[in-house]
Amino acid sequence: MRILIVGVGGIGGYFGARLLEKGADVTFLVREKRKQQLQKHGLVVRSIHGDLHVHQPKTILSGEQAETFDVILLSTKAYHLQGAIESIQPYAEENTLILPLLNGIAHMDALKAAFGEHNILGGLCFIETTLDEDGTIIQTSPIHDLVFGELSGEKTDRVRMLEDAFQGTKARITLSDQIQQDMWHKYLFISTLSGVTSLFQAPIGPIRDQEYGLETVRSLLAECGRVMRSVNAPLAGNIEEVQADKIMQMGYNMKSSLQRDMEKGLKTEADHFFKYLLDLGRANNIHTPVIAAIYTNLKIYETSLH
Structure with a gap:
């Protein structure tokens, strides 16, 4: 082959x-x-x-x-x-x-x-x-x-x-x-991890330590889940809780690749990850303030690269 x-x-x-x-x-x-x-x-x-x-x-x-x-x-x-x-x-x-x-x-x-x-x-x-x-x-x-x-x-x-x-x-x-479910589950997870770590410019551990940091993680999981379900994505019924537990168990100093790209001054996949979700949310009348804040942060960062 x-x-x-x-x-x-x-x-x-x-x-x-x-x-x-x-x-x-x-x-x-x-x-x-x-x-x-x-x-x-x-x-x-x-x-x-x-x-x-x-x-x-x-x-x-x-x-x-x-x-x-x-x-x-x-x-x-x-x-x-x-x-x-x-x-x-x-x-x-x-x-x-x-x-x-x-x-x-x-x-x-x-x-x-x-x-x-x-x-x-x-x-x-x-x-x-x-x-x-x-x-x-x-x-x-x-x-x-x-x-x-x-x-x-x-x-x-x-x-x-x-x-x-x-x-x-x-x-x-x-x-x-069940590859489509596998892909959507990873999308949910990576959007949450890369979203919060890029927004706060910190590894996942310090974010979890803060009351409102952990609340932001859960809010982002919930927003992404609602958007994905609005287009009939094949998510497991309890996937938000499963992934919240996984994030709680990650190494304290774990960073996302998106965050690392920002630290290196590189371009990001902001549109691919987050604008796609924002567009789906808008089309289905779903309020997505956390996703919007993450996307705005990334676009401001990308503007600074020019």
Whole structure:
């Protein structure tokens, strides 16, 4: 099975390296700078699950000639999605599976419009990674999970084949029969964690310590849950309480990737995460003051970048 991974960042690079480690046929679609970095240093992973050094991973630049692929794995930031769609279209054919690992839900409509609903799988991942100055992927958390499945929940022949292709990878890759629920649950969780940590510019522990900080966490979970249910998202009945408990148990110094991006002066996925929820809420007459405050904070921050 020919696999194309868009980019060699922390997520695509990590899972791609693990697939290469077990002998999968993996190619990375990269920019010129990253190609040069890989030619100089190779694809290097430093992980508590075992280090890995792939000396000459296969790469292509956008527009280069290549055969089509069986699977294209997308792990870009949401603000790079349209560019990624344009880049991969020459490498997809009518049976190519598109497996996105982006957070949120808004990207699904764009992918369906570009490639057809039949070609799109659901997907998500749980992993903490970062790149050092040489492009080495640093992975320090026990969690390195990738979840995928048919949007219908069926375990079709094609996802069984993909499951077989992923077997033996030194990462936890799971075929789900409820991937849409999995994606909405992660969206709820990541919106809450990234929302409060970016708003207060603090790890989750100090936020929990404050009476109104914890109240804000619960209010945000409730707002997001109401908005998602208004569009019939397949949320479990008690998911807000489950996720509140999970947030209470997180490490004191845990930060969200959105907060870390702000600390580095980088662009954020504010529209993808929060404007999408605000638009759904407005369309369904749901009051969302906490989501609005988080979104406003992020847009003020982004204005300061110019």
